[in-house]
Amino acid sequence: MKSTTRVAVAAFVAALSLCASLASTAGAAIDVTKYDPRKLPVPAIGRIPAVKPERMVLPNGVVVYLLENHDLPVVKGAAYFAMSPSLVPMDRAGLPGLTGEVMRSGGSVAHGGDYLDDHLAAIGASLSANIALGQASSGFRCLSENTAEVVGLWSEIVRTPAFPDEKIELAKVGLRRSIASRNDEMMSMLFRTASQAVYGSKNPWGMQAEYATVEPIGKADCVALHGKVFVPERMIVAVYGDFRTADMKKLLTAKFADWKKSATAAPVLPAMPTSVTPKLYFAPKEDVTQSGIVVAQVGSRANDPDYAAMSVLEQGLGGGFSSRMFNHIRTQRGLAYAAGANAGTDFLKPGVFMAYTLTKSESTMTALGLVRDEVRAVTESPFTDAELAIAKQAVVNGFVFNFEDPSQTLFRAAYYEAVGYPADFLQVYQKGLDAVTAQSVLEAAKRKIQPAQQAVIIVGKEKDFDRPLESAGLPVERVDISIPPPPSKLGKVAETPAALAKGAEWLAAAAKAAGGSAAWKGIRSVVLSTDATLSIQGQSFSITGEESWLFPDKQHSSQKLPFGEMKQAFDGTNGWMSAMGQLQDNPEAGAEVAKDWDKSLWRLFGHSDQVQLVALDKPENVNGTDYRVAQMKGAKAADMVVLFSADGHLAGFAYQDTGSGRMGPARVVELFGAWAPEGPIQYPHTIQVYRDGKMMVDGKVTGLKLNAELSADLFKKPAQ
């Protein structure tokens, strides 16, 4: 209550001081505590100045809109081009974004990307190109003193981009990272999962870049896509700012008029799905305290007769601070910071209707119930008069902001022509707004929103939810969010009977050279001692290791490093590790031991009946030596091949580390050498491990005990 007292005093003091300090001024201070801003008269809105962009068409079909404005010494331009996901092969998802990026980063045939990077920076200008699934665009911005030069450079990247391999690879580095991190932020998971739920896996509008679709992209793909999209007959240009219209016409004519029309057909947009499967799609995320919730279905286009009514519906349902969702979920219950809705009315194609909120894990299902209730309510009963007035007036009174800056009129005109909307679309929309009633909103809602036919998407930590997912009364689909690993570098392997027979033959010969498979089969446990030099990040240090292994799955290893001893083990059920005196569980241990067994000589030689090798035609060259290569079927490591040397020995392994650990993705090669007798078998006494061609481990075997007695306690996690 202090504030009110203080305010009253302040107002009193202000009233007193009026006489003294403000006596000479015309305005009289009033007591704002007694003043209702709603009761003020509202003057008529000022006139919206007419803005008339100039339109011109070049003989090759390029449409140009121009608007001069000399307030600031700046010129900016944009060009729109028709695009369609049908121009992108599904196995090249990611191509549009990459192509747009490389148009800028790779520069043009005449001026390379590195030159542009430096030169544009030096003159404070920028160029951009962007290819989305439904539309492509390119733009520039510069100080007016550089207009002629920048428009020239712009026309070059639009017409003759170079697409150098090196910049394509650079763009791929970025795409790989964005694929790798797509489960990091909850919001990106939420909207991706929602998009997949709405589009399904087959619809081209829902295509998503994967390692497998990015890797094969090459210059030819970029050139092909560019050639179908960036064509003069489908180019709509708008330029705004500090130039003379006559000069700009001349400049654009000089830069674009000699561009020959293409022979390509205008791209056709594929159909959107017409419905979604009503399900609850759940994507797990463990490192959050808050869940993301979306209710979604396919929306409609902006040229739909219900567009104006849907705009008012969006405003009233979840469009602003005074919407139902904001009031009921955030303000009145404190359940969320973010709560709102989107009518899903896109210009090019039907959009996605969405209602969403983010709430603490513990109120997930409660908040979902509230969101669904709000969505259902707008389809069942009309807005009250007051609600309609608030939502409608917000849209109607905000209409003037379509004209806040003259450039909006220019770019809008170009955009409407690019998407095939009539020039008076906005005026028609305005008339439509005037006619919106509570009843027309309800009728539009009934036509456009089907609460029983919507997908629900939740991302969060299920264990902390207030109620089970099933309580929503929808079939629950737990979405597999795992990121498919990069594709096989081996390509498709022809698994012919002959190739399998050859693989078996090579393995049998190698086993024989190593003492024979019967001798290997007789060994049930080993203790292996090694000395190795580990080179990593420019540093080298030595490791002394001892590994005890009771086949196939009980393993204990200890390694002495300069900074201490590390141990890790798996007892067949549980794994643990200790380092620098810290003991902890290692849930990955079982999988690691299984991988070790998978590619161990003990399995390959002793249990060759469990192994199938497919001999490949091409040898693999490692450090200048060619090895015969056979792919191991069903191997736990990706792209696993066994290397055989000319003398018949098993020379080593090569496989792909897909980069789940700290080391990142790499081609790993293990090479064995110095085969020498150990009891009944021959065993390799040197091992070298290479990652992407760089030696990481150089080791030798210092001892090998066969069939040693190993106590079960050795593998068990010690007491703390």
Place this chain on the structure above:
Amino acid sequence: MFRLPPRAKLVLALAMAGALTLGAAAWAAPAPARRAAPAVRTGLESLEKQVQEFTLPNGLRFLVVERHQAPVFSFFTVVNSGSANDAIGTTGIAHMMEHMAFKGTSQVGTTDYAAEKPLIAAEEKAWEALLSERRKGPKADSARLASLEKTFADAQAASVRFVASNEFTQIVEQAGGQGVNAFTAEDITAYFYSLPSNRLEMWAALFSGAMVDPVFREFYKERDVVYEERRMRVESSPIGRLLYEFITTSFNAHPYGFGGIGYPSDLKTFSRTQGEEFFRRNYVAKNMTIAIVGDVTLAEVKRLAEKYFSAISDAPAPPPIDTVEPVQIAERRVVIEDKAQPIVLVGWHIPAASDPSYPAYEAAADLLGGGRWSRLYKALVKDKKIAVQVGTGTGNPGEKYPNLFTLFIVPASGQDPEKVEQEAYAVIEDVLGAHPFTQDELNGYKVRVRAQKIGSVEDNVELAGELAQAQALYGDWRDYFREQERVQSLRVEDLTAVLRESLVRSNRTVAMTKAPAATATATPEGGR
């Protein structure tokens, strides 16, 4: 609300974050030039002449730019206090004020204030009683605690009986208001939106009400909303968690180290009464600037300002924060083991924006990691392809006080973040050694500053923001127009000198996310 300041320089970090926890308010940093600044053609000469100003007797300053190209206007109010003005026990309260400023007044947001007022008082009393019992900890009487909890819950429910939810913002939206927003940065709190110009008086009446006669209704529900904001921005976002650890580790003494959003325990304990105290100290006319750009006239703004804004408290502005971050004597490192892809942040302590050396830091940040042209981008992204994004900037997390020169790296997939970090240091070493910045590079920076300045005045709300922030923080909006001149006098050796001074190991804090050790390939494979 609680959005980014419009001119934040750590653009890369922010883009990654999607939403930022630690508002980095960074704008034109005026500083006395060390050499006489040459006159420059800025491209903004005529705009500068259009800026008009007046100050009310209570100390409230207005800046006005008349732009009659469309019947709309934007306003931008800066309260010259932000999260750095929080205190232990009530961290997050500056941000809470930003939320409460939309709750209305005794006229707006209520169906019957006379009836509502005692209910709010009862709720406050119930909260104080509950909190004091809770503070007894294990000695609290559980039966009494349960009863006090029920009393508070009941009082909270009762207190909203006469509330007209969100009526304040509803009036703005219904009038066609656009971009209704506010943010709390470390240095300032800002409120801004746009309206059709026939609503100027309505805006004056409404907004002045929030500054003179605010009613902190629904306070405790809104505290929950703020906690949800914390969950969204900090707790549930890998980059949010990293930024939070980075800032809270970088500052031990200065309140920048609170991290802005508030400690979880404070967000569950601070009271409406404490909020009102903060408001009373900080929301005073001498601590505010309001800039208005659009289809208005100075005379009309002046008339309405006198009529509606004269009642804002004329108490002295709160004093600046005297605590100065002590010199850091050793590198600090935070490694968050996280399954999320690695990100690296490095911050070196540098002086406040008002320091004469500051423009040199800004220029160095641009040339090191400001974009495609910069040394770090070329080395780490383009040439070595070991990072996909790299950026450097000043003004994190604020600029009013000594702050951080920040390096932000997104390593490429599979790259060891520590190795990439070292590669970045090598680039900095190279600038300080064999390959100093060239005069051409510096000239390019000077041109970019000019282009950026021009770019930031096109939009009404952005121009209002630039002017109000320059005025509030540096005492003169004209400083916004002086930056180009200060930049002109920079020499290459100025940049080298500040980097050499500040970018040293003992002065830095490093924060990174890294894959958990359990999934690390700690043991070389093979040989088994």
